[in-house]
Amino acid sequence: MAEVSVPDISAASAENFSASPSNTIPPGSVGVVSPRFISFTEPLALASGQVLPSYELAVETYGVLNEQRNNAVLICHALNASHHVAGISADNPKDIGWWDNMVGPGKAVDTDRYFVIGVNNIGSCFGSTGPASINPATGKPWGGAFPMLTVEDWVRAQARLADRFGIDKFAAVMGGSLGGMQALSWAITCPDRVGHCIVIASTPRLSAQNIGFNEVARRSIISDPDFHGGDYYAHGTVPRHGLSVARMVGHITYLSDDDMATKFGRTQRAPADNGEFHYGYDVEFEVESYLRYQGEKFSTYFDANTYLLITRALDYFDPSRNYGGDLARALQGVAADFLLVSFTTDWRFPPARSREIVRALLKNKRPVTYAEIDAPHGHDAFLLDDARYHAVVQGYYDRIAAKLGLPERSRTTGVLA
């Protein structure tokens, strides 16, 4: 398999792999990776009617694009993730990709065979153009003036990225949660460019409850006096209290009730000397300590404007909206094969939401594989090690490889090793 030369991009893993002492790279890792920043100067017309004059996408790639350019996989990320899907960040050896258990040589998404692209969404805060970037019209950070993005806008930007790579059609577009929405949107809006669509722990649209929790998070951020209408960069402030509360409430919805019971239960953090409570509002229970820590940590690295923007994009997503709520009609034009995975204890996007997509696809006679994984970890399960889940995904990618005539799997690593 010959490597195809792609203008201004080379395979990150291959070159960095050798640059790093091999004894620090665990088997199945793509190795040490660095992002590339790819500029797009053609304006992007957005669903909102606004136009983003130009933008940059932060990208990581793993594996090698083959000569036929038919082995490419696009991985779309969820709310708080990035282009750093797999491997060890060159900047920080502790920064492992968010789907490293899924993507790598010999793993479910096997970078020995597939060329995998991780891309940071526009509006995010991990390298692609976002609210903290400089607005070329003012020379200052966009802040509250950054345009609203939708899932469809992200897909359009990603399609341009595919063009830049010379990829006409992805072997698969894949994502979990919001990433799954992007994969679904790819299949709808670019039917000729998606061979297989892999939608994990996702939903065809948010419920009122989902929107309600997002709105709680946004109110918390927007009513923080340090928010300054989104222009806190100029004020030298960060709405960290609001962002912290937003993250706490979000985090609860990612975990199952049972999982929280198992992890924390009613365990006291540091009981008084007599074993009693302290009777105050400082931390009494482990779960409080955990949530506060998660909230505070998040508020140190995540951008509040990005949180607002991405939760709003989640709210807006609803491909059935222009079809009177009929998802089957929205999916009439799709040409991809589908894999859907849901998790029994995911109460954010429960199995019923995935089944809704499955039913709509079956109505359109699309080939669908659906796995409902009995896992205790709630919505977060899509990021975690689970042999049955990873086996389903691995099996599906093996079938894709066989269909496309890609080489046989040469090793098995990761969760299934």
Add this chain to the structure above:
Amino acid sequence: MAEVSVPDISAASAENFSASPSNTIPPGSVGVVSPRFISFTEPLALASGQVLPSYELAVETYGVLNEQRNNAVLICHALNASHHVAGISADNPKDIGWWDNMVGPGKAVDTDRYFVIGVNNIGSCFGSTGPASINPATGKPWGGAFPMLTVEDWVRAQARLADRFGIDKFAAVMGGSLGGMQALSWAITCPDRVGHCIVIASTPRLSAQNIGFNEVARRSIISDPDFHGGDYYAHGTVPRHGLSVARMVGHITYLSDDDMATKFGRTQRAPADNGEFHYGYDVEFEVESYLRYQGEKFSTYFDANTYLLITRALDYFDPSRNYGGDLARALQGVAADFLLVSFTTDWRFPPARSREIVRALLKNKRPVTYAEIDAPHGHDAFLLDDARYHAVVQGYYDRIAAKLGLPERSRTTGVLA
């Protein structure tokens, strides 16, 4: 049945009923009611080790205490309710008691036969002594210095109230949610004083998830710059943003996902002229409008310190704590008969939590009636009209009346009329 004279208290309903034009009183209503404020000068030693030097309880009563004083029912309230259980507030004709559909002449809790007491918890903001009351030691509002209360503290204060009424034993102690915890605690801590214990939509203890949501609410309030460590009265501020977000997240947990889907779905509040979204952070969806309204309204009448205090009391409640987590052992001494009711779509305190109490009671061979009501309304169902639910409660009170030799039901009104 002769009315027993109770020092400094008379039956609120009887006297006010006649003072109001009868055509404004719907059948089954206890009529126009006013609270009484009853002072207790004996200090109350609290679980926290602190002592409340004196306190006042806001109380409403309906019906007439009989000569044997064996027809008294105590109604305990949940987080944001009060002593105003039934009837029409004399101050405000729109202010109907929070359990008016349950309590009244001919209703499930039949005030033709029972003498019903509604009492506001200490620490609340509806008339009983609380954080906004004057601290006698300083002559200023207690604010952040108000002592922490527990469910057991409330029960002890309520027992003193029963003493004041000359009630040795309640025919029933009853409550929903936090009120159910108080009823359960009554049965445990005052076994000789509770004939029947009615625990609705409650739990023997909060889960980690429950505590997590409470902690989100508290962080939101405490990190509001207008909170001033709880001493906002002195600063002339109200942490209304924090309280509003707290209420929004609480409110979501009171409703079921399905109920929110039915009530709001993804309906847009006021679409743009072209039917599209506005692409911003103002209200787009009905559910956002509803939650913001609920949050903002709440922040105008509820006290933030009370919200903190009551959520903390919820967190602390766990009668099994001193018995190695064994609820059956904690209930070993109870002498009451029990009715438990849960609602299928209540994900805050789901049926499994009620069943836990049922099992622990059965281990102790206590007579238990348990009803699991298939209702769509989530935790809030305990406050709503539901004929099956009200029939269960009414039937149970009819049995109590028969056992105690109270007069037959003379009429049926309310949900079951």
